Amino acid sequence: xxxxxxxxxxxxxxxxxxxxxxxxxxxxxxxxxxxxxxxxxxxxxxxxxxxxxxxxxxxxxxxxxxxxxxxxxxxxxxxxxxxxxxxxxxxxxxxxxxxxxxxxxxxx
Numbered sequence: 713x714x715x716x717x718x719x720x721x722x723x724x725x726x727x728x729x730x731x732x733x734x735x736x737x738x739x740x741x742x743x744x745x746x747x748x749x750x751x752x753x754x755x756x757x758x759x760x761x762x763x764x765x766x767x768x769x770x771x772x773x774x775x776x777x778x779x780x781x782x783x784x785x786x787x788x789x790x791x792x793x794x795x796x797x798x799x800x801x802x803x804x805x806x807x808x809x810x811x812x813x814x815x816x817x818x819x820x
Contacts, residue, residue, distance in 0.1 A: 716735060716737045716779070718780045730753075779795060
């Protein structure tokens with residue numbers, strides 16, 4: 713049973729809000745969550761925009777749950793620097809600066 717920490721959508725059209733949930737990765741986006749650890753309101757512009765229970769977050773990460781890129785980004789914006797180890801590492805292309813002939817020669 714692989715667990716993910718991800719967003720579950722709620723609200724109505726043009727007024728979305730999201731719960732930050734722990735859920736099995738095979739379940740639907742808005743399926744039954746194992747635990748709710750916070751919420752995110754994208755249309756609110758104050759300190760209550762993102763609320764995450766740090767104790768629950770630490771507990772679930774210790775139990776093997778992996779946060780999605782969006783949850784990592786929201787956590788880092790709230791100063792939760794321990795989530796940086798889950799941030800994706802987008803590097804440069806291995807073929808950057810090479811011509812098509814050079815790439816083809818390396819493949820052969």
